Amino acid sequence: MLDLVSLSKRYPNGLLALEGLSLSVAPGEILAIVGGSGCGKSTLLRLISGLDAPTSGRASLDGTPLTAPRPEIGMVFQEPRLMPWLSIDDNVGFGIRHLPASEQKSRINEALARVGLASHAGHWPRELSGGQAQRVALARALVGRPQVLLLDEPFSALDALTRADLQDHLLELWHYDRPTMILVTHDIEEALVLADRIVVMQPNPGRIRVEVTPHLARPRDRLDHEFQEWKYKLLAELDHASRPPGGEELSPAAAI
Amino acid sequence: MSDLQENAPVASGGGGFASLGRGGLGLILPIGLALGWEVAVALHWADGRLLPTPSKVFATLWALGVDGTLPGHLWATLHRVALGFLFGVTAGTLLGAVSGYWTLARRLLDPTLQALRNIPSIAWVPMFILWFGIFETSKVILIAVGVFFPIYLALTSAILGVDRKLVEVGRIFRFSHREMITRILLPATLPSYIVSLRAGLGLGWMFVVAAEFMGAEEGLGFLLVDGQQTGRPATILASITAFAILGKTTDWLLALLSARALRWQDSFKPAE
Numbered sequence: 001m002l003d004l005v006s007l008s009k010r011y012p013n014g015l016l017a018l019e020g021l022s023l024s025v026a027p028g029e030i031l032a033i034v035g036g037s038g039c040g041k042s043t044l045l046r047l048i049s050g051l052d053a054p055t056s057g058r059a060s061l062d063g064t065p066l067t068a069p070r071p072e073i074g075m076v077f078q079e080p081r082l083m084p085w086l087s088i089d090d091n092v093g094f095g096i097r098h099l100p101a102s103e104q105k106s107r108i109n110e111a112l113a114r115v116g117l118a119s120h121a122g123h124w125p126r127e128l129s130g131g132q133a134q135r136v137a138l139a140r141a142l143v144g145r146p147q148v149l150l151l152d153e154p155f156s157a158l159d160a161l162t163r164a165d166l167q168d169h170l171l172e173l174w175h176y177d178r179p180t181m182i183l184v185t186h187d188i189e190e191a192l193v194l195a196d197r198i199v200v201m202q203p204n205p206g207r208i209r210v211e212v213t214p215h216l217a218r219p220r221d222r223l224d225h226e227f228q229e230w231k232y233k234l235l236a237e238l239d240h241a242s243r244p245p246g247g248e249e250l251s252p253a254a255a256i
Numbered sequence: 257m258s259d260l261q262e263n264a265p266v267a268s269g270g271g272g273f274a275s276l277g278r279g280g281l282g283l284i285l286p287i288g289l290a291l292g293w294e295v296a297v298a299l300h301w302a303d304g305r306l307l308p309t310p311s312k313v314f315a316t317l318w319a320l321g322v323d324g325t326l327p328g329h330l331w332a333t334l335h336r337v338a339l340g341f342l343f344g345v346t347a348g349t350l351l352g353a354v355s356g357y358w359t360l361a362r363r364l365l366d367p368t369l370q371a372l373r374n375i376p377s378i379a380w381v382p383m384f385i386l387w388f389g390i391f392e393t394s395k396v397i398l399i400a401v402g403v404f405f406p407i408y409l410a411l412t413s414a415i416l417g418v419d420r421k422l423v424e425v426g427r428i429f430r431f432s433h434r435e436m437i438t439r440i441l442l443p444a445t446l447p448s449y450i451v452s453l454r455a456g457l458g459l460g461w462m463f464v465v466a467a468e469f470m471g472a473e474e475g476l477g478f479l480l481v482d483g484q485q486t487g488r489p490a491t492i493l494a495s496i497t498a499f500a501i502l503g504k505t506t507d508w509l510l511a512l513l514s515a516r517a518l519r520w521q522d523s524f525k526p527a528e
Binding site: 049051068069070071074075077079081083084085086094095097124125126 | 421422424425427428429430435439440443444446520521522
């Protein structure tokens with residue numbers, strides 16, 4: 001169980017990115033966090049991953065406080081962030097460098113096969129397309145079999161077709177080890193396709209606006225009538241979330 | 257595609273010429289000038305006393321080689337550059353890495369080193385002679401000082417310029433300081449480091465001449481001074497030619513060694 005207890009984060013420039021956020025995520029649950037820019041959703045992932053420390057509050061995994069990066073927690077960033085000087089297989093091997101060489105090799109091959117890039121093992125990152133590179137980043141994050149996988153807008157830089165393809169692929173990958181997944185996204189459709197539970201956040205300061213659990217059968221059909229209804233509901237929530245209290249209305253497009 | 261195949265015989269003839277043109281294009285100017293001067297002197301349009309013809313320069317080089325003095329001079333100069341380069345690279349790499357990676361060290365070291373960097377290294381010559389004597393030590397140190405600064409400067413700024421995003425990947429995988437250096441910082445800074453090595457080597461060749469001007473009994477720089485004092489411009493040009501060949505060869509070797517280390521780069525390749 002991943003527990004976040006009244007997490008706050010104030011950056012040195014005075015910005016209060018996150019205020020008193022509490023949340024529990026069950027093992028194997030897929031949680032999506034949606035919200036406009038500046039609502040603190042990326043900050044939240046950085047706190048859970050241990051890249052940044054909270055100003056107050058605490059995060060813990062099965063009772064162990066999360067204060068620094070841990071092997072049980074994997075992370076996929078918005079960009080693939082592959083090391084350009086390492087071949088694809090060496091990039092994937094980054095996270096399991098402590099294992100014996102033979103085990104490393106078999107795990108890397110397995111991870112690359114799972115993301116469908118077994119034939120690219122010896123290639124350079126520059127030889128891959130954006131979608132392929134992000135698959136390698138997924139393989140790198142999953143090769144160490146983390147309990148929790150954090151994804152920070154992992155597909156937002158890809159074109160719509162590749163994005164849908166990778167969303168389906170991510171669910172396939174989840175089925176192997178069933179890690180807890182926390183997905184930060186600004187794409188409501190992505191959240192609805194993937195998540196068991198969706199948390200809508202609002203800015204100034206970053207906090208939870210509402211939590212929803214869409215009861216949609218899996219695999220989810222993006223064109224399904226119910227799916228579309230949920231999408232409108234969430235859009236409305238996001239629209240409200242981006243409206244400053246009593247102030248002028250922002251356009252919903254800006255929030256998404 | 258079919259166009260290319262149909263034209264293949266013509267193209268291969270032209271291709272041979274074209275490939276010669278690519279490599280040989282840079283040779284046209286120097287060879288043309290050399291031949292022109294050779295012809296001008298042969299036809300007595302110029303007397304070639306102060307600027308000897310290429311054939312005379314190569315004849316001098318040959319003679320120096322045959323009587324055994326040239327290998328001695330070459331060895332003495334190469335030896336000094338190699339030692340100075342080695343010390344300069346070692347010091348530049350260590351201090352550059354420390355001050356790039358460790359903020360406290362940078363605040364402590366960098367201002368002093370930047371101030372020292374602005375002193376023309378040749379200005380140290382009298383001091384070095386007083387401290388280390390007129391012989392090898394002062395020469396090697398002068399070269400090392402010249403090599404040190406470009407490497408220190410490039411490495412410090414390259415480390416500070418490493419992409420934070422890649423460093424974060426290292427942090428996610430809980431890299432130790434050593435792993436962070438060897439697995440991320442070192443490869444990420446390698447391109448600028450190699451450029452600085454080549455710049456440092458170039459400065460090493462420059463400073464060896466200055467070092468050998470300050471009283472050497474052997475070396476290509478000595479040959480320069482000797483040629484001037486005995487009024488033999490062909491000797492001076494022979495020494496300069498030897499410098500050019502040595503400098504170009506060592507730089508080429510460095511470039512060759514680095515090409516493999518940098519083959520991962522996704523860099524701009526200008527069109528032909």
